[in-house]
Amino acid sequence: MELKQSKRSNVKLRIGISGASGFGKTYSALQLAYGMTKDWSKIAVIDTENSSASLYSDLGNFNVLDLSAPYSPHRYIEAISICEKAGISVCIIDSVSHEWSGTGGCLQIHEQLGGRFQDWAKVTPQHQAFIDKILQSSCHIITTTRRKIDYSMDIGSNGRAKVVKHGTKEITREGFEYELTINFEIINENHLSKASKDRTGLFMNKPEFVINSAIGKKLIEWSGESHSKEDILNHINECLSVSELMKLYKDNPGFQKTLNADFIKKKEQLENLVKQPKHSQNGTYNSNPKQ
Numbered sequence: 001m002e003l004k005q006s007k008r009s010n011v012k013l014r015i016g017i018s019g020a021s022g023f024g025k026t027y028s029a030l031q032l033a034y035g036m037t038k039d040w041s042k043i044a045v046i047d048t049e050n051s052s053a054s055l056y057s058d059l060g061n062f063n064v065l066d067l068s069a070p071y072s073p074h075r076y077i078e079a080i081s082i083c084e085k086a087g088i089s090v091c092i093i094d095s096v097s098h099e100w101s102g103t104g105g106c107l108q109i110h111e112q113l114g115g116r117f118q119d120w121a122k123v124t125p126q127h128q129a130f131i132d133k134i135l136q137s138s139c140h141i142i143t144t145t146r147r148k149i150d151y152s153m154d155i156g157s158n159g160r161a162k163v164v165k166h167g168t169k170e171i172t173r174e175g176f177e178y179e180l181t182i183n184f185e186i187i188n189e190n191h192l193s194k195a196s197k198d199r200t201g202l203f204m205n206k207p208e209f210v211i212n213s214a215i216g217k218k219l220i221e222w223s224g225e226s227h228s229k230e231d232i233l234n235h236i237n238e239c240l241s242v243s244e245l246m247k248l249y250k251d252n253p254g255f256q257k258t259l260n261a262d263f264i265k266k267k268e269q270l271e272n273l274v275k276q277p278k279h280s281q282n283g284t285y286n287s288n289p290k291q
Contacts, residue, residue, distance in 0.1 A: 011223040014134060016177055017193075017211070018145040018170050019186030025144040026052055026094050028186065028193070028211040030059055033090040033142060035216020042089035046079045048098045063088065070104020073130035084138050087257045091139040097146040097171040099130055106173070131179055138253045140223075143180075146171045182219070184211060232259060236266050245270065 015032065017025050026049065033043045040060025045053040048067045063086070067079050076099050083091040101107050106127050113119040134141050148169050170176065177183040183197040191210050195203035200222050209215070232248075232255045239245040249256060249263050256263075 011181070011225070012137065013140045013142075013182075013219055013223055014180045015140070015142045015219070016145060016180045016183035016197075017142065017186065018147050018177075018183065018196075019193075020147050023186040023189060024191045025146075025186060026092075027056060028184075028191065029092045029094060029142045029144055030056055030062065031212050032216040032219075033062075033092055033140075034060065035213030035218075036140060036220040037089045037216075039089070042087075043092065044083045044086065044088040044090075045092045045094055046076070046083070047094055048102070049094055053092075053094060067098075069098075069102065071098035071102035072104045072109065073099055073106065073126040075104075076130050077133045080133050080137055080139070080141075084253065087253050088139050089253060090142060091137065092142045093134075093144070095144040095146055096176070099127070100172045127173060131176075135179060138250060140220075145176070147185075186211070229255065229258065233262060236262050239266060239270065242267055242270050 013036070017029050017032070019025050026045075030043070030045070030053070034040060037043060040062045043060075044063040044065060046065050046067050047053045048071060051064070051066055053062075053064050063083075065079055065082060067075065076093070076096075080091060080093070099105050106123050109126070110119050110123045113122060134143070148171060177197050180197060181199050182195060182203065184193045184203075185196045186193045187208065192208040193211050194208050195206070198204035200219065202218055202222060203209075203215075232252055235248055236245065236259065239248060245263065245266055
């Protein structure tokens with residue numbers, strides 16, 4: 001246990017995108033993820049929306065894990081683990097609403113247990129395990145959340161009345177957005193967004209904007225994570241212990257496969273260095289350093 005100076009370095013981002021159906025949550029999440037990685041192959045979508053992510057396959061060769069019912073917290077956790085083991089950098093969960101209100105989700109689990117207040121004692125730990133998995137993941141996580149739909153009559157630019165669709169309350173357990181680094185709300189069918197919660201300070205109280213790859217680039221720069229393969233190689237060579245090397249490996253899942261040989265080579269060098277006998281200053285082995 002020790003005190004150390006606070007420093008933002010290699011922060012794993014937890015980003016939420018919410019909006020009504022048809023507002024462009026999936027597309028926005030993919031654009032955001034690409035801005036964070038600049039490599040489609042390092043992006044994975046856990047898709048609960050009837051393979052809707054595959055409709056955007058023309059964007060690049062991102063990965064898709066189709067998740068069908070039951071949408072239990074355990075199955076979401078399992079899906080995230082698969083992405084982590086595959087060395088994915090950004091994992092998009094599209095959407096988390098099914099974990100709460102979908103077939104086999106928390107609300108249905110509670111109902112099957114009897115629907116009594118005391119039954120939440122069995123459901124809440126399952127939901128919290130899902131939240132903890134998101135917070136502790138070695139990947140950057142982007143979640144999409146459905147919002148309940150409402151309609152209003154507005155006056156268009158031509159002076160005529162028109163029906164406008166709005167997103168209202170998020171369909172997930174109350175308080176979910178407070179677990180996130182930043183939560184974007186897509187407010188209309190023109191894909192305009194605002195930050196409803198922002199720990200980065202980059203977007204709060206700013207004019208409405210469209211989520212694109214430039215937004216992802218800003219967020220990854222804020223997190224302090226390095227994209228450069230050369231930078232990671234330099235960090236590998238600078239490691240002075242196996243524990244330091246292993247931390248570097250764990251903190252950079254996007255480079256675990258591509259630089260695996262370099263990590264192994266450095267690990268062997270550090271292990272051999274520990275095994276080498278001590279030598280005296282003239283280069284000869286001194287079996288008794290105190291003499």
